[in-house]
Amino acid sequence: MRILTVIIVVTLACCSCLVSAQQATLIRNATIHTMLETAPQQNSDVLIRAGRIVAIGSGLDVDAQTRVIEAEGRHLTPGLxxxxxxxxxxxxxxxxxxxxxxxxxxxxxxxxxxxxxxxxxxxxxxxxxxxxxxxxxxxxxxxxxxxxxxxxxxxxxxxxxxxxxxxxxxxxxxxxxxxxxxxxxxxxxxxxxxxxxxxxxxxxxxxxxxxxxxxxxxxxxxxxxxxxxxxxxxxxxxxxxxxxxxxxxxxxxxxxxxxxxxxxxxxxxxxxxxxxxxxxxxxxxxxxxxxxxxxxxxxxxxxxxxxxxxxxxxxxxxxxxxxxxxxxxxxxxxxxxxxxxxxxxxxxxxxxxxxxxxxxxxxxxxGTLSKGGPATMVLWHGDPLDVTGYAEQVWIDGETQQRPSRQQLLLQRYLPQNPPRARQFLH
Amino acid sequence: MLPGVSFGADSDAGFAAEDSYPSTYQPAASEPLLLRNATVLTGTGARLEAADVAIRNGRIEAVGVDLPNPDGHTEVDASGRWITPGIIDIHSHLGVYPSPGTASHADGNEITAPATPGVWAEHGVWPQDPGFTAARAGGVTAMLVLPGSANLFGGRGVVLKNVPAVSYQAMKFPAAPHSLKMACGENPKRVYGSKGQAPMTRMGNLAGYRSQWIKAQQYLQSWEDYHNSDDEDAKPPQRDLAMETLAGVLRGDILVQMHCYRADEMITILDLAEEFNYRVTAFHHAVEAYKIADELAAENVCAAMWADWWGFKMEAYDGIQENIALVDRAEHSCAVVHSDSAEGIQRLNQEAAKAMARGNRAGLDISAAEAIRWITLNAAQAMGIATETGSLEPGKAADVVIWNQHPFSVYALADQVYIDGALMHDRNDPQLQAVSDFMLGQPAAGE
Structure with missing residues (x-):
C-alpha cells in the first residue's frame, strides 16, 4: 500500500507542472537562504508569480487563488x-x-x-x-x-x-x-x-x-x-x-x-x-x-x-x-x-x-533569491549538502519539472512487487 | 584451512594454492579496550544506544550496555559518537591501479588475452599506494583487490587487511579464500573485438567462458584420475596456472566475482554456472540488479553496486539510485555497496547513506542498522571472511570504527580505526596516521 502511495505522489508531482506560470505560489514557513545575507531567514515565505520572486518575508498575505506549499521549516535555496x-x-x-x-x-x-x-x-x-x-x-x-x-x-x-x-x-x-x-x-x-x-x-x-x-x-x-x-x-x-x-x-x-x-x-x-x-x-x-x-x-x-x-x-x-x-x-x-x-x-x-x-x-x-529575481530555487528535504538530503521541489523561472526523468520511470516500473503482467506494460 | 584443499597441483596444496605467497600478516600490538557509551551499529542489523564494546586479544569480547570492567580494560569514552564494524570494500583496485596513476603503475589488467585466470592481482599490488592510507582514514579495514575487467577471466583477487606494510603478504588476510574475477558484457568484447579478435560479441563472450570451463573440467578430471590411480608410477599431470584457478572454482575453493551490469546477462551467467556446476558468489557493478532482485536472492548470489554511477556506457544506462535498496528488499538478499574507486572507498559510509536515503524516499523503510550491512557483513560474506570480520560479535576480529557522529552523515569522520584490536588510525593524532613511503616529503604533508 505504501508503495502504491509513492507512485501516486510521483504522479501528482508531475501534474503540478500544469499549474499556470501566471498563478502565484507561496512557499510558506521555510528556512530561506537568499545567499545575500550570512544567515538564513527563518520561518519566512517566498511568493512567486510569472517566473519571478514577488516577495520574501514573514507572514506574507496571499489571495485564495494562490497555491500554498507548507515548507514546515525546510531549507529553500537558489537552484544549485x-x-x-x-x-x-x-x-x-x-x-x-x-x-x-x-x-x-x-x-x-x-x-x-x-x-x-x-x-x-x-x-x-x-x-x-x-x-x-x-x-x-x-x-x-x-x-x-x-x-x-x-x-x-x-x-x-x-x-x-x-x-x-x-x-x-x-x-x-x-x-x-x-x-x-x-x-x-x-x-x-x-x-x-x-x-x-x-x-x-x-x-x-x-x-x-x-x-x-x-x-x-x-x-x-x-x-x-x-x-x-x-x-x-x-x-x-x-x-x-x-x-x-x-x-x-x-x-x-x-x-x-x-x-x-x-x-x-x-x-x-x-x-x-x-x-x-x-x-x-x-x-x-x-x-x-x-x-x-x-x-x-x-x-x-x-x-x-x-x-x-x-x-x-x-x-x-x-x-x-x-x-x-x-x-x-x-x-x-x-x-x-x-x-x-x-x-x-x-x-x-x-x-x-x-x-x-x-x-x-x-x-x-x-545564484541568489531576491525580490524581482528569477524564481529558480529548490525546496529541500533535509540538509541540502548532506547525502541523506534531497530536492523535494525544484523551480526554474517559476516552473517545476515538466516530466519525470527516465530514472524515476524505471523506479516506478520496478518498485511494485509481483506485478500481474510483464513490467513493460507499466508505464 | 579451507575445506577440500588436500589435493591439487601438488600433494599438499589445493588449486586455491593459499599456501603459496602466504600471508605474513601479524596483528599489531593491542591492549584490552572498553569503548564506552556509543551508538553501536553491530553489522548484524541491530542498533544499540549508550552501548559499550569490549575488546581483548584483538577480538570482540562483548557488546552491550553497561559492560562490567573487572580486569582493567583501558576505557575509551565514545559518548555522543558512533561505533560500527570496520568498513569492507569488495571491489577495489588499490595497489594495482595506484596513485599516482602513472603508466608504469598500471598493473591491474592483463590485456593480452581474453582468458588470463592464471594471473593474480596480489602480484601487482604496490603496498605504498597512498590510497590505502586514505581508505583507512575512511574506516576501511579490509578489501578485495581485483584485477580489472578487460578480460572474460581477469585473474585472481586478493583480500587484504588495510594495514601499512612493505609487502602485500604482510597485508594478506589470513585464510581468506581466493576469488576469480570474471567480466560480462562490453569491456571484453570492446577490448578484443576492436583488435579483430574474439570475443567481438556477447555471443563470443559466452563461447569464451564455456570453452575455458570445458578445459577446466578436463584438467580437474586429469588430476582426479591421477590421485585415484593405483599405479604407483603414475606421473602427475602438467601444472597449468590458468586451469588451476578454474579448477579451484569448480571444486568450490575459489569464489567467483562477476563483473556484470545488465539483468539479462546476469541471468545468462547463472545458467552458465549451472551448466558447469559452479557458483557465482557476487555480481559486481550490477547496475540492473534491481530488475532481478528476487532471482538473485533465490539463487543466493550477492550484488555489489554503486550508489549512483550510471550512463558512462550502454550497459550502465538503466542505473537508478534505488538499485541497492531494491536488491536489499528481497528476502534473504545480499546487497553490497562497493567503490571500484580510490575516491569512493574513502567514503563508503556516504555511499551507503545515499542508497538508504533513496530507498526510504521510495518508501522502503531502511534503517541505518540494516544499511550498514551493505558495507560490512554482506561484503564480508561475499568475500568469504564473514566468520572472521564484518560484524561486532563476540569472537570476531576487533575491526572497529569510532565515528565522530552518525556515519551516514556527509559530515561524519572516522575518529579511530582499529584492526584486530590495534589502533591503526586516529584522526586527532598525527603520530597515529600512517604515511606511505611515496608520500614522504611530498607537498601534501602541509605547512
Missing amino acids: FAGITQLGLVEVSAEQDTSDAAFASNSMRPEFSILPAYNPASALIDITRSEGLTWTLLGAASSGGQDAGMGALIAGQGVSLDLGGAMTLPDTGPSVLFVNLGGRAAELSGQSRAAQFMLLEQAMREAQSSGRQLANEPRLLTVTGREVLATFIADGRWMVQVDRASDILQTLAWAKRHDLDIVIVGGAEAWRVAAPLASAEVPVMLDPLTNLPGDFDQLGARLDNAARLHQAGVTLAFSAAGMDSHNARKVRQLAGVAVAHGLPWHSALLALTRNPAQLLGYTQQP
Whole structure:
C-alpha cells in the first residue's frame, strides 16, 4: 500500500507542472537562504508569480487563488550550480555517436564553441534538475592524445545555461574560454609545459596583430580565431585548468601581464599558493574530493584545500573533476565533504550558488533569491549538502519539472512487487 | 584451512594454492579496550544506544550496555559518537591501479588475452599506494583487490587487511579464500573485438567462458584420475596456472566475482554456472540488479553496486539510485555497496547513506542498522571472511570504527580505526596516521 502511495505522489508531482506560470505560489514557513545575507531567514515565505520572486518575508498575505506549499521549516535555496559539465552534450560516454564532449583539433581553435551541440532533451537534464541542480557551465574539452595536437591547449568556449529542458535555443551567460595547462596537457604542447606559455603568448600576439604583420610568420590561429581570442584578451573570462602550485603561479603571472580575467579550475595544489591567489583576486573552481596524488601535478592534494583557500580569502566554486555529467548531482556531496574538512557551511553553499554565478557573469541565474529575481530555487528535504538530503521541489523561472526523468520511470516500473503482467506494460 | 584443499597441483596444496605467497600478516600490538557509551551499529542489523564494546586479544569480547570492567580494560569514552564494524570494500583496485596513476603503475589488467585466470592481482599490488592510507582514514579495514575487467577471466583477487606494510603478504588476510574475477558484457568484447579478435560479441563472450570451463573440467578430471590411480608410477599431470584457478572454482575453493551490469546477462551467467556446476558468489557493478532482485536472492548470489554511477556506457544506462535498496528488499538478499574507486572507498559510509536515503524516499523503510550491512557483513560474506570480520560479535576480529557522529552523515569522520584490536588510525593524532613511503616529503604533508 505504501508503495502504491509513492507512485501516486510521483504522479501528482508531475501534474503540478500544469499549474499556470501566471498563478502565484507561496512557499510558506521555510528556512530561506537568499545567499545575500550570512544567515538564513527563518520561518519566512517566498511568493512567486510569472517566473519571478514577488516577495520574501514573514507572514506574507496571499489571495485564495494562490497555491500554498507548507515548507514546515525546510531549507529553500537558489537552484544549485551543477559545476562544469557536459550535460546536454553527452548521452552515453562510451558511445562516440552520442558524445559531443571533446573536440579533437590539430590546430588552436578558440572560436570553437560547444553550445551548438547542446540538446535540452537529453535524459541527463531531467535527471540532474530533479536533484536540485538548475544550471551548469558547459565545458569545452579537448581530446588529448595523438590526434589533438597543440591546438587543444585552448579547448574552446563554454557557456553557462539553465537546465530548463524546453526545446528552445537556450539563453546563456557570456562565453568563457577553456585553457588546459600542466602535465596532462604537455602532450598538447610538444611534451613540455614550458611550451604551453610560449604557445599561448604566440597566439595572443597573433590575435593582436594585423594580417600584414603576420605575413611571413607561421600561424597558430585562423582569422576567426584571432578575432575571438582578441575579444577574450580585451574582455573575457578564461577558465584555466591547472593543478600544480608552480603552474598556478606561472598562470597568475601570465594573467597579470595581460590583465586577463581568469578562474583556476581544478587547483589541486591551490592551497599552497592561497595568498597570491587571494591578492590577485583569482577565484578557484575545485573538486573538494581531490585528495590523492592522481598524478605528479597533484602531489599536494588535500581534503582541506577548500577550507584553506577560504581562510585565505579566495572565492570558491565547486565542480566535480573530469566534468562528471551523469553524476553531476554528486556536487552536493562534494560541498558537504568540504564542510566536514573545515569549510563553513554557508561558504560551501555559496560555492554552489552565488559564487559561480558571479564569477561566470551569469545574470540569468544570479545564484541568489531576491525580490524581482528569477524564481529558480529548490525546496529541500533535509540538509541540502548532506547525502541523506534531497530536492523535494525544484523551480526554474517559476516552473517545476515538466516530466519525470527516465530514472524515476524505471523506479516506478520496478518498485511494485509481483506485478500481474510483464513490467513493460507499466508505464 | 579451507575445506577440500588436500589435493591439487601438488600433494599438499589445493588449486586455491593459499599456501603459496602466504600471508605474513601479524596483528599489531593491542591492549584490552572498553569503548564506552556509543551508538553501536553491530553489522548484524541491530542498533544499540549508550552501548559499550569490549575488546581483548584483538577480538570482540562483548557488546552491550553497561559492560562490567573487572580486569582493567583501558576505557575509551565514545559518548555522543558512533561505533560500527570496520568498513569492507569488495571491489577495489588499490595497489594495482595506484596513485599516482602513472603508466608504469598500471598493473591491474592483463590485456593480452581474453582468458588470463592464471594471473593474480596480489602480484601487482604496490603496498605504498597512498590510497590505502586514505581508505583507512575512511574506516576501511579490509578489501578485495581485483584485477580489472578487460578480460572474460581477469585473474585472481586478493583480500587484504588495510594495514601499512612493505609487502602485500604482510597485508594478506589470513585464510581468506581466493576469488576469480570474471567480466560480462562490453569491456571484453570492446577490448578484443576492436583488435579483430574474439570475443567481438556477447555471443563470443559466452563461447569464451564455456570453452575455458570445458578445459577446466578436463584438467580437474586429469588430476582426479591421477590421485585415484593405483599405479604407483603414475606421473602427475602438467601444472597449468590458468586451469588451476578454474579448477579451484569448480571444486568450490575459489569464489567467483562477476563483473556484470545488465539483468539479462546476469541471468545468462547463472545458467552458465549451472551448466558447469559452479557458483557465482557476487555480481559486481550490477547496475540492473534491481530488475532481478528476487532471482538473485533465490539463487543466493550477492550484488555489489554503486550508489549512483550510471550512463558512462550502454550497459550502465538503466542505473537508478534505488538499485541497492531494491536488491536489499528481497528476502534473504545480499546487497553490497562497493567503490571500484580510490575516491569512493574513502567514503563508503556516504555511499551507503545515499542508497538508504533513496530507498526510504521510495518508501522502503531502511534503517541505518540494516544499511550498514551493505558495507560490512554482506561484503564480508561475499568475500568469504564473514566468520572472521564484518560484524561486532563476540569472537570476531576487533575491526572497529569510532565515528565522530552518525556515519551516514556527509559530515561524519572516522575518529579511530582499529584492526584486530590495534589502533591503526586516529584522526586527532598525527603520530597515529600512517604515511606511505611515496608520500614522504611530498607537498601534501602541509605547512
